[in-house]
Every structure is written in C-alpha cells, then in structure tokens.
Amino acid sequence: MDLSILKKMFNFRKKNWYVPKGQEPTALDLKILAHQNRGDLCPPRRLVLNQEQIEGIRRSAVINTGVLDAVAEKICAGMSTAEIDKIVYDYTIAHGAIPADLGYEGYPKSVCTSIDDVVCHGIPSEDEILEEGDIVNVDVSTIKDGYFSDASRMFIIGKTTPQKERLVRVTKECLEIGAAAAKPWGHIGDVGKAIAQHAHKNGYSVVREFCGHGVGLVFHDEPEVDHYDTHADGMLLVPGMVFTIEPMINMGKRHVFIDSDDNWTVCTEDGLPSAQWEHTFLVTEDGLEILTQ
Numbered sequence: 616m617d618l619s620i621l622k623k624m625f626n627f628r629k630k631n632w633y634v635p636k637g638q639e640p641t642a643l644d645l646k647i648l649a650h651q652n653r654g655d656l657c658p659p660r661r662l663v664l665n666q667e668q669i670e671g672i673r674r675s676a677v678i679n680t681g682v683l684d685a686v687a688e689k690i691c692a693g694m695s696t697a698e699i700d701k702i703v704y705d706y707t708i709a710h711g712a713i714p715a716d717l718g719y720e721g722y723p724k725s726v727c728t729s730i731d732d733v734v735c736h737g738i739p740s741e742d743e744i745l746e747e748g749d750i751v752n753v754d755v756s757t758i759k760d761g762y763f764s765d766a767s768r769m770f771i772i773g774k775t776t777p778q779k780e781r782l783v784r785v786t787k788e789c790l791e792i793g794a795a796a797a798k799p800w801g802h803i804g805d806v807g808k809a810i811a812q813h814a815h816k817n818g819y820s821v822v823r824e825f826c827g828h829g830v831g832l833v834f835h836d837e838p839e840v841d842h843y844d845t846h847a848d849g850m851l852l853v854p855g856m857v858f859t860i861e862p863m864i865n866m867g868k869r870h871v872f873i874d875s876d877d878n879w880t881v882c883t884e885d886g887l888p889s890a891q892w893e894h895t896f897l898v899t900e901d902g903l904e905i906l907t908q
Contacts, residue, residue, distance in 0.1 A: 632657040647853060650800070655851045662829055662837060663855040668762070669897060672831045672857055675759035676766075676895060676906040678710045682755045683768050683908070692747045692772050696728040700739035703755055715756035715763055715834055722879065727754040727767075731779075734822055734863050734871050734881040734889040747773040750783055752891045756834065765830050765859050766907035767893040778866065779888055785817045786864040786890035793842065793860050794896060794903050797852055804849035807841040810862050820869035822889070825881070827859040830895055854900050861893030 632647045634640045640648075643663075651657045664672070685706045686699055703726040707714045714725035722738075729737035729752040730745070737743075737752075745751060754767035769783045789810045796809035806827075814821050827840030838850040842862040865871075867887035874880040883889050895907040 631659050633660070643853075646800075647851070650851050655802075656849065657851050658837065658853055658856060661832070663853050664831060664857060665855070668832065669855070669857070671760060671762035672764060672895070672897075673906060675712065675757050675762040676764040678707065678712045678759055679755055679757040679764040679766055679895075679907045681710065682706050682757065683753065683766060686753050686755075687768070687770070690745070690751075690753070690770050690772070692745055692749075694745050695741050696730075696737070696739035696743040696745070696751075697741040699728050699753060700724045700726050703753075707757060710759075712757050712759040715758045715765070716754075719834065728752070729754070729881075729889075729891070731888045732883045732886050734865070734883060735825060735891060736879045736881050738877055738879055745772050748775040748779070750775060750779050750888060750890060754891070754893065762832070763830050763834050764895050764907050765834075765861075765893065766895055767861065767891055768908075769890050769892060781817075782819065782864065782866050782888055782890045785814070785819060786862060787892045789813050789842070789862045789864055790860055790892040790894065793862060794894070794905075797860075797896070797898070797903050799852055799854050799898055799900055799902065801852050802848040802850065803838045803840055803852060803858075804845055804847050806860060808844045810842045810860075811844045814862070814864050820865045820867065822863035822865060822869055822871055824871055825861075825863060827861045827893070829856070829858045831857040852898050854898050856898040857895065857906070859893055859895050861891060863889055863891045865889045 717725045749772040756765040793806040793810040796805040821843045829836030867885040870884040896903040
C-alpha cells in the first residue's frame with residue numbers, strides 16, 4: 616500500500632504510540648500504529664530504545680555479568696552473605712559503576728541474597744552463613760553511566776538434595792522457555808503462559824506477587840512481565856524494548872509473605888524452598904538477545 620494512504624489511516628497521536636508533531640512517521644511507526652489500530656496494547660515511545668541507549672545498557676550489563684562471575688568464583692559453605700555483598704560492592708565500584716540496589720527505596724545493601732525458603736530480597740548479613748546443601752539466589756543490579764542492568768543466578772552450596780537440585784534446574788528452564796516464547800511483534804503475556812505451563816507440569820507453583828520489568832533507562836519500568844498465565848495478551852513486543860524475565864518458582868504452594876522484621880525479605884508461607892533465575896533481554900527482529908547472565 617502507498618505510504619501516503621497508510622498515513623491517512625491513522626491518527627498519529629492516539630493511545631500509547633504516536634508520532635511527535637512535525638516528525639515524519641517511519642516504517643516502524645507505521646507498523647506499530649497498525650497493531651495499535653487493531654487493538655493491541657503498544658509500548659510508549661520511551662520503551663523502544665535507540666542504538667546509543669542500547670549500547671549504554673550493554674556496557675552496564677557487562678559489569679553486571681562480571682559481578683556474578685566474581686561471586687561464582689568465591690561463593691562457598693562457611694561464607695557469610697555479607698561477604699557476598701562486599702564482593703558485589705567492590706567489583707562494581709572498581710569497574711566505575713554503582714550497585715543499583717544500594718539505597719534503593721531504603722534497601723541497605725548492594726545485593727539481594729535469598730537462601731532456600733527466601734523467595735527474594737534477602738538482606739545480606741554477617742550472621743547469615745552459607746551451609747552445605749543450601750540453594751541461594753544472588754540478585755545483582757548495576758548502574759553504569761546512568762544505564763541499568765539486572766540479573767540473578769542460583770548457586771548450590773556443595774552437595775544438596777535431589778529435590779532442591781531439580782527445583783533449581785527447572786526454574787532455569789522456566790526462564791529459558793519464557794524467553795523463547797517472547798517473539799518480536801508477539802505479546803508479553805506469552806512469557807508467563809509458557810513459564811506457568813512448564814512449572815506446573817513439573818509440580819511447582821509460580822509466585823505472582825513479583826514480576827519482571829522494563830529496565831535500562833531506569834531501574835523499573837513497563838512492561839510488567841508476569842510469570843503466570845494472566846489470560847491476557849499484554850503489551851506488544853517491539854524491537855528495541857529491554858526487560859527482565861525472572862521467574863520465582865516454589866517447590867510448594869505459591870503463597871508468600873514479607874518478613875515484618877525488615878519489610879524486605881520475602882519467604883514462602885509453607886517454608887519450602889524457592890528458586891529464581893533472571894536475565895535482562897533485548898527484543899530484536901529475530902527474538903530476544905540476552906544482555907546479562
């Protein structure tokens with residue numbers, strides 16, 4: 616169809632996506648507007664990043680991955696979670712970056728360390744010592760030159776039970792399956808649907824109170840990336856969007872509570888273990904590119 620005809624089909628300043636006044640619409644604009652005209656929830660313009668912004672996030676992501684690699688080299692039984700926090704802080708600062716967690720909404724440390732039945736947001740402590748058989752999530756976020764990145768890994772301390780080992784493995788599979796379900800010009804709702812199917816097939820539950828999120832220019836942005844089946848399409852996935860997928864999978868029931876002693880630490884209600892893996896992803900024309908690991 617002729618471009619001039621397409622232009623007349625759309626009101627370029629409606630809903631989420633619009634072409635700024637006086638600016639000529641690009642082919643990308645027209646494609647997004649066509650989806651919007653069909654009723655898709657389209658991203659705001661700020662979520663579709665340019666190459667300079669993406670490269671800034673890449674530089675942040677390199678440091679974020681390096682932080683987790685540094686933790687992987689040293690984490691062991693007998694180590695306090697405060698020692699993990701020091702590794703994260705020292706590595707981040709040495710590489711000219713800032714731990715995004717430190718001071719965020721009053722959070723007191725540079726990393727979240729969540730052991731066994733702690734689902735997320737565990738606060739490092741000198742008194743919390745890693746023991747043989749523990750499973751621990753180390754969640755790191757980095758600011759480099761104003762750009763944010765975010766990832767977490769599960770670590771098994773020494774030898775653990777087959778049940779915990781399986782939970783860690785299946786949770787990583789949930790992350791990978793969720794990422795594979797996210798297609799350019801598809802919808803964010805496909806992610807949670809795929810994750811929930813795999814988790815439930817393996818006898819696990821999915822935490823609903825926390826989700827993945829847009830990241831890059833700020834720490835937390837749209838879209839919200841639910842890890843369960845919301846029975847809704849959700850936001851359209853457009854090349855140039857950056858977000859995390861970070862499923863929290865419980866061995867038992869999905870229900871959680873926040874520890875009233877610190878108002879941060881999230882635990883399973885039934886006391887059974889939980890696991891989480893997280894990457895930051897970039898939507899490309901071909902699928903998702905992993906920026907942090």
